[in-house]
Amino acid sequence: MSVRKIIYEGDPALRKRCHAVTAFTKRTAGLMDDLKETLIHAEGAGLAAPQIGILRRACVIMRDDEIVELINPEIIKQSDEQEGLFEGCLSCPDMRGYLERSKEVTVRAQDRNGEWFEFECSGIAARAACHEIDHLDGVLFIDKVEHIYTEAELDELLAQLEEESEDDDKDKKEKDK
Ligand code: ZN
Numbered sequence: 143m144s145v146r147k148i149i150y151e152g153d154p155a156l157r158k159r160c161h162a163v164t165a166f167t168k169r170t171a172g173l174m175d176d177l178k179e180t181l182i183h184a185e186g187a188g189l190a191a192p193q194i195g196i197l198r199r200a201c202v203i204m205r206d207d208e209i210v211e212l213i214n215p216e217i218i219k220q221s222d223e224q225e226g227l228f229e230g231c232l233s234c235p236d237m238r239g240y241l242e243r244s245k246e247v248t249v250r251a252q253d254r255n256g257e258w259f260e261f262e263c264s265g266i267a268a269r270a271a272c273h274e275i276d277h278l279d280g281v282l283f284i285d286k287v288e289h290i291y292t293e294a295e296l297d298e299l300l301a302q303l304e305e306e307s308e309d310d311d312k313d314k315k316e317k318d319k
Contacts, residue, residue: 143175145183146194151234153195157280160197163213166256170200174211174254177202181209186232188270190277193233201274205267212261215251215275220244228291228299229269229283238296239287243269 149155163170173196181189181202188203200213224242231237246264249271253259263271273283284290291299 143172143179146176146180148180148184148189148193148232149195151231151282151284153233155192155195155197156233156277156282158192158197159280160192160199160278163198163200163252166213166252166254170213171254173198173200174202174213178209178211184232187266188274189232190274192277192280199278201277203263203267203270203274205263210261210267211254212249212251212271212274213253213256215249215271215278217247217272217275218250218260219248220272221246225265225269227269228296229273229287231273231283234282234284236293237284237290239283239290241283241287243272247271249275 173191176194177189177191177200180194181204186204188201190201191198199215200211201215202209202211204210221244223245225245226240226242228238229241229243230239245268246262247268249261249263250258251261261271276283276286
């Protein structure tokens, strides 16, 4: 296993449609291990093979504390309910945009042994699944965002979120009393 170099926006590899994984070999397992290790190292929510320069339909996403491996993934169901949040990408450092995505999605994918499974996720994991599957088609979040935040807007937004979570803590403490 090794931490691979993540490529950045502007690299043509990020704009290619990736090929399906057809052989489930030691090499496939090695790719999945490298994706996992690189994701942990980068502290991201998800990572797709093209982001380390491998044009294959494979990605990893964080769901709670576990990393889920998705090979040849497809979204087979998504909720109509949308959630707007700010989103970023390890290949577009320092950029955050506002983007609505389905709150819940079901993904069909293969594991490293080629076994198909269905995977349901919501919230940040659902967002990560949609984001990573877009990468496999050469699509970046900056193509879809309604708005890219400036540094000042982002600072303000983060301060606001922090304040809200402090208020939540206060509410909780009030309730505990
Ligand atoms: Zn990304």
